[in-house]
Amino acid sequence: MTEILRADTLRKSYDGFLAVDGVSFSVREGELKALIGPNGAGKSTCFNMLTGQLKPSSGEVFLRGARITGKRPREIWRLGVGRTFQITGTYASMSVAENVQMALISHHRRLFGFGARAWKLYRAEALDLLRSVALDDQADRPCSVLAYGDLKRLELAIALSHRPRLLLMDEPTAGMAPSARIDMMQLVADVVRDQGLSVLFTEHDMDVVFAHAHHIMVLNRGKLIADGNAEAVRNDPRVQEVYLGGGTLFKEARDA
Numbered sequence: 001m002t003e004i005l006r007a008d009t010l011r012k013s014y015d016g017f018l019a020v021d022g023v024s025f026s027v028r029e030g031e032l033k034a035l036i037g038p039n040g041a042g043k044s045t046c047f048n049m050l051t052g053q054l055k056p057s058s059g060e061v062f063l064r065g066a067r068i069t070g071k072r073p074r075e076i077w078r079l080g081v082g083r084t085f086q087i088t089g090t091y092a093s094m095s096v097a098e099n100v101q102m103a104l105i106s107h108h109r110r111l112f113g114f115g116a117r118a119w120k121l122y123r124a125e126a127l128d129l130l131r132s133v134a135l136d137d138q139a140d141r142p143c144s145v146l147a148y149g150d151l152k153r154l155e156l157a158i159a160l161s162h163r164p165r166l167l168l169m170d171e172p173t174a175g176m177a178p179s180a181r182i183d184m185m186q187l188v189a190d191v192v193r194d195q196g197l198s199v200l201f202t203e204h205d206m207d208v209v210f211a212h213a214h215h216i217m218v219l220n221r222g223k224l225i226a227d228g229n230a231e232a233v234r235n236d237p238r239v240q241e242v243y244l245g246g247g248t249l250f251k252e253a254r255d256a
């Protein structure tokens, strides 16, 4: 598989405190990869350096071989790197389809007025995207009445409307019931398979991670201590030591 993203010896220091300490890894095309680690391990700092929200203290980021270190978030987004956040950001007063249409209009950079015509734009494309996240049956409902899990699906559809080649997902299942979490991640895995994009995600629910990630990276105190498949990571003594206090984390984990 071809490499889409490469981080090379990334470091980030906050007033002398090294939050990310020489981290190198790559994400391949069509890969669903998890970045896990205890609170404060440096996951968000890493993500923020990949998407341009934070400038690395040193190190480089490459997208399809081209250096993107220090580029602005919007430039990196335009190059095909999308992101979803823990807190969903949708327009409550608009319908589900209109939310996706807004994103499509922004993606295609169309100027529009808030007349009736605007909502005809990209309706079919929006419905296709909603179908890909199994939300097309709710297309005309206002966002304000959606269940939380459906809002997360909508957020995924909105992120996909920008046609990312790499999507960074910040705890995609946060706030969901355990059964809904597995379903949500299955959906992400289906999208990765069907659309051939790459997803790098952070997640605290180890069942979700071990059930779906093709590869898993473990950060601890700013250092990458493991990067491999589920079995290799689960059996890694350094990983087990990090998660010792919460030993049940791995109890129900299973191979992807």
Ligand SMILES: Nc1ncnc2c1ncn2[C@@H]1O[C@H](COP(=O)(O)OP(=O)(O)OP(=O)(O)O)[C@@H](O)[C@H]1O
Pocket (backbone or CB within 6 Å): 014, 017, 019, 037, 038, 039, 040, 041, 042, 043, 044, 045, 046
């Ligand atoms: N703006 C900042 N200024 C100073 N220290 C920071 C800043 N942002 C993060 N840190 C520190 O850097 C370390 C890594 O934080 P980061 O948020 O990247 O970890 P994380 O793995 O994403 O944690 P969590 O799982 O809790 O979200 C932590 O010790 C945190 O307190």
